[in-house]
Amino acid sequence: xxxxxxxxxxxxxxxHKKAPSRSRLGxxxxxxxxxxxxLLIVAILVGLLIVLNIDAWPAIQKFGIAFLxxxxxxxxxxxxxxxxxxxxxxxxxxxGLLIAVPISLGSAIFLSELAPEWMRKxxxxxxxxxxxxxxxxxxxxxxxxxxxFIRNPIEIWLGSNLGFLPLFQGPPFGVGFLSAGIILAIxxxxxxxxxxxxxxxAVPLTQRxxxxxxxxxxxxxxxxxxxxxCRSGLVGAVILGLGRALGETMAVTMVIGNAYALSPSLFSPxxxxxxxxxxxxxxxxxxxxxxxxxxxxxxLFAITLLVNIIARLMVxxxxxxxxxxE
Amino acid sequence: xxxxxxxxxxxxxxxxxxILCGCAAGIVIIVLVLILGYTLVNxxxxxxxxxxxxxxxxxxxxxxxMRDDIxxxxxxxxxASVIALPIGLMAGIFLAEFAGPKxxxxxxxxxxxxxxxxxxxxxxFAYALLVRPMHxxxxxxxxxxxxxxxxxxVARTAEEALRxxxxxxxEAAMALGISRWRMTLGVIMPGAVTGIITGIMLAVAxxxxxxxxxxxxxxxxxxxxxxxxxxxxxxxxxxxxxxxSPYSDWQKQAWAAAFVLVILVLGINxxxxxxxxxxxx
Numbered sequence: 001x002x003x004x005x006x007x008x009x010x011x012x013x014x015x016h017k018k019a020p021s022r023s024r025l026g027x028x029x030x031x032x033x034x035x036x037x038x039l040l041i042v043a044i045l046v047g048l049l050i051v052l053n054i055d056a057w058p059a060i061q062k063f064g065i066a067f068l069x070x071x072x073x074x075x076x077x078x079x080x081x082x083x084x085x086x087x088x089x090x091x092x093x094x095x096g097l098l099i100a101v102p103i104s105l106g107s108a109i110f111l112s113e114l115a116p117e118w119m120r121k122x123x124x125x126x127x128x129x130x131x132x133x134x135x136x137x138x139x140x141x142x143x144x145x146x147x148x149f150i151r152n153p154i155e156i157w158l159g160s161n162l163g164f165l166p167l168f169q170g171p172p173f174g175v176g177f178l179s180a181g182i183i184l185a186i187x188x189x190x191x192x193x194x195x196x197x198x199x200x201x202a203v204p205l206t207q208r209x210x211x212x213x214x215x216x217x218x219x220x221x222x223x224x225x226x227x228x229x230c231r232s233g234l235v236g237a238v239i240l241g242l243g244r245a246l247g248e249t250m251a252v253t254m255v256i257g258n259a260y261a262l263s264p265s266l267f268s269p270x271x272x273x274x275x276x277x278x279x280x281x282x283x284x285x286x287x288x289x290x291x292x293x294x295x296x297x298x299x300l301f302a303i304t305l306l307v308n309i310i311a312r313l314m315v316x317x318x319x320x321x322x323x324x325x326e
Numbered sequence: 327x328x329x330x331x332x333x334x335x336x337x338x339x340x341x342x343x344x345i346l347c348g349c350a351a352g353i354v355i356i357v358l359v360l361i362l363g364y365t366l367v368n369x370x371x372x373x374x375x376x377x378x379x380x381x382x383x384x385x386x387x388x389x390x391x392m393r394d395d396i397x398x399x400x401x402x403x404x405x406a407s408v409i410a411l412p413i414g415l416m417a418g419i420f421l422a423e424f425a426g427p428k429x430x431x432x433x434x435x436x437x438x439x440x441x442x443x444x445x446x447x448x449x450x451f452a453y454a455l456l457v458r459p460m461h462x463x464x465x466x467x468x469x470x471x472x473x474x475x476x477x478x479x480v481a482r483t484a485e486e487a488l489r490x491x492x493x494x495x496x497e498a499a500m501a502l503g504i505s506r507w508r509m510t511l512g513v514i515m516p517g518a519v520t521g522i523i524t525g526i527m528l529a530v531a532x533x534x535x536x537x538x539x540x541x542x543x544x545x546x547x548x549x550x551x552x553x554x555x556x557x558x559x560x561x562x563x564x565x566x567x568x569x570x571s572p573y574s575d576w577q578k579q580a581w582a583a584a585f586v587l588v589i590l591v592l593g594i595n596x597x598x599x600x601x602x603x604x605x606x607x
Contacts, residue, residue, distance in 0.1 A: 031420075038425065051454045104350075127354055141365065219343040274444060282541065
């Protein structure tokens with residue numbers, strides 16, 4: 001500490017006590033400047049909340065808490081409710097996760113435990129490429145390639161074989177919750193895979209060796225020694241994927257069919273919060289209509305905020321547990 | 327309890343499950359190949375020089391290109407970068423070099439939350455902040471929306487890159503008696519430049535394909551690029567509009583535009599990853 005006194009303040013990570021004296025004006029100005037830009041990030045976040053609240057205010061004032069439970073969406077009579085959009089958002093994300101989690105965990109296990117060394121990098125690279133494809137292109141593919149395929153063999157088969165379940169009743173449109181869920185699965189698989197691959201890789205080797213030494217097979221080693229060890233990191237990875245799925249807009253808007261109804265059938269067209277905002281915002285007129293759409297965006301913001309904070313805390317916990325554990 | 331079954335059946339279960347894990351990875355790669363394959367095949371069949379060099383034609387007329395939308399995408403990305411880079415880089419420098427633990431944790435948290443905000447909400451924000459008061463859709467509002475998406479990504483990757491510069495370099499610079507800001511800009515930043523550029527390029531690739539924040543900020547334009555306070559076209563926006571249109575010629579154009587966008591976005595990704603992975607070895 002004393003050595004640093006001589007001329008400059010100490011390097012990062014050691015101390016931040018104000019050392020500048022006579023000729024260090026430049027340092028003070030520069031560090032204040034970086035501080036201002038850092039605080040700008042916080043300001044953008046706070047500003048976002050404030051501005052959205054102001055613009056949503058006509059709707060918040062008029063509908064109050066009933067906005068969340070009403071199923072009405074009638075621009076002509078200016079009656080707006082969010083329930084079908086919230087339902088659609090949660091349902092499509094749930095379908096997406098149900099498909100994505102097993103595939104992602106399987107891929108992560110394959111990439112970190114099983115694949116021969118030469119395969120790991122190219123495979124990880126390809127999965128990252130899937131994450132890099134713009135959402136609108138996945139939507140385009142979904143609409144013209146996947147949806148017809150979902151409608152004809154898949155929904156017709158499900159309807160005739162499992163049609164006794166309310167989930168698989170109704171005419172097969174192709175566009176609808178099922179297609180939206182599958183598209184969301186495609187979009188979150190790369191994220192969940194990448195995070196859980198890192199999490200699995202961080203499990204110490206001794207954990208596996210001990211299990212193998214007891215005579216366990218490789219699969220038993222994975223399920224009994226590796227996965228339980230990093231459980232909360234894996235949950236964090238899944239929740240991170242959920243946060244992405246809830247807010248995903250373009251691809252879902254293109255394949256969900258944009259109907260505003262509460263239907264238990266996965267075949268039925270629906271809407272998510274994001275798709276509702278994306279498809280109607282430009283046509284909306286009047287403070288109340290626009291305000292209602294912005295309030296929808298606020299609801300989505302609240303949901304994703306909650307989900308992201310939980311995910312962050314869980315990933316952070318595994319990291320700190322790992323940090324103290326070794 | 328399964329542990330006490332015969333060793334043979336346990337081996338079989340293990341083998342089966344491991345094969346399933348391999349299949350899971352295979353499914354992901356097949357999906358990728360399907361998406362890219364359809365985009366490339368459908369895109370190339372329509373693509374021509376005219377598509378890149380001609381402006382779009384009005385509804386009903388066959389042909390025309392997306393010159394203005396490609397140009398618009400470059401302008402929007404440039405605009406967003408001009409806004410986001412100084413803010414993101416300076417914030418990253420603050421996080422890595424100057425912040426105390428509490429300030430760093432708070433700003434890092436804000437950056438992570440901002441990065442997790444769905445892009446459509448950022449679009450709504452830009453609409454409420456700029457489009458509504460100015461009573462006009464504009465390239466500027468779209469650029470700001472994209473910049474808000476870019477800032478946290480740039481800040482966090484810059485921070486990570488700066489942290490990788492060994493402390494001995496900081497100590498060596500200080501021992502020579504230069505001031506801290508000159509050390510940061512002249513010694514630390516050059517040491518982290520590969521990592522920072524990698525982060526910036528990946529962020530650029532991401533916002534180049536963003537559509538949701540453009541729908542009610544950029545809007546799209548049938549009259550080419552007119553200025554920052556006027557509506558502007560963008561490639562992803564045009565893909566969205568043409569894909570949902572009932573005209574088969576427009577649908578084909580959507581595929582061609584998707585092809586151009588994929589080449590652009592994946593091209594940046596692949597080049598950046600190849601260069602940065604070579605640098606590490």
